[in-house]
Amino acid sequence: MVSLLFSRIVSTAVLFVISHLAGVLAAPSGWDGLNNQARDILARATPAAPHFVVYGDQYVSGTTGPPALSFLLLEGAWDKAEEWTTLTASERTTVKSQYAAAGISLVVSVFGSTDVPTTTGADPIGTANTMAAWVKQYDLDGIDVDYEDFGAFDSGTGSAENWLISFTQQLRTQLPVGQYILTHAPVAPWFSPNYWGGGGYLKVHNTVGSLIDWYNVQFYNQGTSEYTTCSGLLTASSSTWPQTALFQIAASGVPSSKLVIGKPATSSDATNGYMSTSTLASCVSQAKSQGWNGGVMVWEFPGAAASWISAVRASSWPV
Secondary structure, rough: OOOOOOOOOOOOEEEEEEEEOOOOOOOOHHOOOHHHHHHHHHHHHHOOOOOEEEOOOOOOOOOOOOOOOOOOOOOEHHHHHHHHHHOOOOHHHHHHHHHHOOEEEEEEEEOOOOOOOOOOOHHHHHHHHHHHHHHOOOOOOOEEEOOOOOHHHHHHHHHHHHHHHHHHHHHHHHEEOOEEEEEEEEHHHHOOOOOOOOOOOOOOHHHHHOOOEEEEEEEOOOOOOOOOOHHHHHHHOOOOOOOHHHHHHHOOOOOOOHHHEEEEEEEHHHHOOOOOHHHHHHHHHHHHOOOOEEEEEEEHHHHHHHOHHHHOOOOOOOO
16 A cells, blocks of 8 residues: 555455454354354454554565465465465365464555556456455455555546445445455545545445445554544544544544554655654544544554554553
């Protein structure tokens, strides 16, 4: 993304969604009598807020498999996502079980800054079917829509919004609510009301928000002074992107529990919008005290790993 997760964004990344319990989770005893299909569905079930999401696309020499998969593009899996496909089914099952035991879901992210699906005329229905089939084939817990077709949004015709709506609806026919995670990763300015000719992400939310589990909102790469203080991030955005701070988006009708604050792990992981972990932890604590419990997303591993998450949630959901 260059507005979402991972410095090198091709089309498919894998996200790590960490349980808010943040501990090693044992399978509930009630699973003992369930068949394998029922166990699989329960393992993929959408975790409750808060969500702690780590994107991983950066290549780390010598690693195989998570936590460094990369994006799924229109042309297929690339980088670490492609590497995931080279593991045997048994190897993938072993990795998945280790993450599940730690309360972590693996979700593939699609498009990123590489693909502009609306502009290039990709069919939203066929694309959704293909990508959902990939999720199922390679046994992931869901899909993250990192749509970054800025030209389509800027056109003001509604082409971007309508494409996203159709794509999301079709994804849910293949990846049902409650059985698979489905998230979106919009840039914060796309939630600005009365700004986008096609209605922006508020139109997307008002039409298919019930199908989207949460939004990994990119509060970075939107200007050198945008979303860099707690007030600018939480309560009052600048006039450049009006009404797009966290609680302003919530005031526009998006449930605050679905709004996950996205930030870069280091200053080199984004052009701008970086906050230190201590500053971000203070903002997260302030937001929680006002009733928000969405969680935090970070771009990207390995700049952000367990210690980054622990530091950011230290004043709100300490572990």
